[in-house]
Amino acid sequence: MERRTDGSGHSHAKIILIGEHSVVYGQPAIALPLTTIQAEARLSFRKDHQQLLRSSYFDGPLEDLPSQMAGLGHLIKTILQQEHQEQVGFTLTIESHLPAERGMGSSAAVAIAIIRCLYDAFHLNLTHSQTLRLADISETDTHKNPSGLDAATAASDNPIWLIRGHEPSPLPINMDAYLLICDSGIKGQTSKAIQLVKSHLAQSPVATQKHLSGLGQLTLQVREQLAQNDVVGLGQSLNQAQQHLKAIGVSTPGLDHLIQLAVQNGALGSKLTGGGCGGCFINLAPNRTVAEKLATILQEHGITNYWIQPLSPNAGGAACKIRQ
Numbered sequence: 001m002e003r004r005t006d007g008s009g010h011s012h013a014k015i016i017l018i019g020e021h022s023v024v025y026g027q028p029a030i031a032l033p034l035t036t037i038q039a040e041a042r043l044s045f046r047k048d049h050q051q052l053l054r055s056s057y058f059d060g061p062l063e064d065l066p067s068q069m070a071g072l073g074h075l076i077k078t079i080l081q082q083e084h085q086e087q088v089g090f091t092l093t094i095e096s097h098l099p100a101e102r103g104m105g106s107s108a109a110v111a112i113a114i115i116r117c118l119y120d121a122f123h124l125n126l127t128h129s130q131t132l133r134l135a136d137i138s139e140t141d142t143h144k145n146p147s148g149l150d151a152a153t154a155a156s157d158n159p160i161w162l163i164r165g166h167e168p169s170p171l172p173i174n175m176d177a178y179l180l181i182c183d184s185g186i187k188g189q190t191s192k193a194i195q196l197v198k199s200h201l202a203q204s205p206v207a208t209q210k211h212l213s214g215l216g217q218l219t220l221q222v223r224e225q226l227a228q229n230d231v232v233g234l235g236q237s238l239n240q241a242q243q244h245l246k247a248i249g250v251s252t253p254g255l256d257h258l259i260q261l262a263v264q265n266g267a268l269g270s271k272l273t274g275g276g277c278g279g280c281f282i283n284l285a286p287n288r289t290v291a292e293k294l295a296t297i298l299q300e301h302g303i304t305n306y307w308i309q310p311l312s313p314n315a316g317g318a319a320c321k322i323r324q
Contacts, residue, residue: 025212026216034104175229177234
């Protein structure tokens with residue numbers, strides 16, 4: 001007999017169009033929600049006092065969560081404590097279709113799904129600012145110094161503009177183009193990438209700050225290009241951003257090879273997305289046909305998954321998961 005669900009919550013993937021790493025240091029960033037790539041949390045109350053979590057990574061008592069899920073445990077306990085529900089028994093089931101460690105905001109999406117699920121189960125009102133504040137609990141445990149960009153985008157159905165320390169704002173997009181999002185097949189290493197940028201700042205502060213500021217200036221340009229349907233200009237900006245990211249040490253030879261291959265085969269611009277040191281990269285295509293042809297070529301050179309996403313809602317078609 002299927003267990004009754006007493007609460008549920010959803011969230012979704014995200015990609016950073018431009019501004020990864022530089023956003024940590026006060027520069028703006030632009031991120032896009034991928035609303036068809038979902039994370040879901042469902043809660044069923046129990047008659048006993050056991051608190052169980054079921055997921056593809058762990059199945060057992062909340063108190064036995066592995067260290068890599070400690071942030072989620074901290075988040076759940078915080079909500080239970082603030083609502084005086086520490087002794088309530090439940091089974092919390094997490095189902096996520098986001099690939100982990102690929103720069104798509106997997107940890108933030110799961111956190112937000114859990115927050116929405118618990119608030120739904122306890123019949124509580126939840127504001128957007130509360131959602132982001134609570135998500136920051138687990139994101140800080142997981143990433144140590146999160147910019148807030150992942151959580152803000154996973155909690156939004158619209159593209160966002162973010163400067164750290166400021167309220168994220170929706171960003172209108174008017175662009176007739178598509179993004180091909182590719183999984184390089186190599187796990188991203190966000191923590192390693194963050195440390196690499198810190199090391200570059202310590203060893204070469206002037207040069208590294210110049211690259212971070214350059215990413216900030218490009219992000220300002222991209223905001224205008226998105227509004228003006230400047231597809232060619234956007235492609236050039238993405239290519240320049242990749243050079244800055246490469247210079248601060250967060251790209252890899254494998255990513256560089258795939259990105260160069262994409263530009264040689266129809267991408268107007270190509271760059272890594274997210275933390276880097278592996279993970280996903282994005283490619284700007286003038287239409288879906290070019291995106292699909294490019295995906296076929298990149299499959300032959302090792303990508304393990306891809307999605308096609310229209311940049312403008314008016315372009316037609318939601319994010320489309322093509323292969324897994």
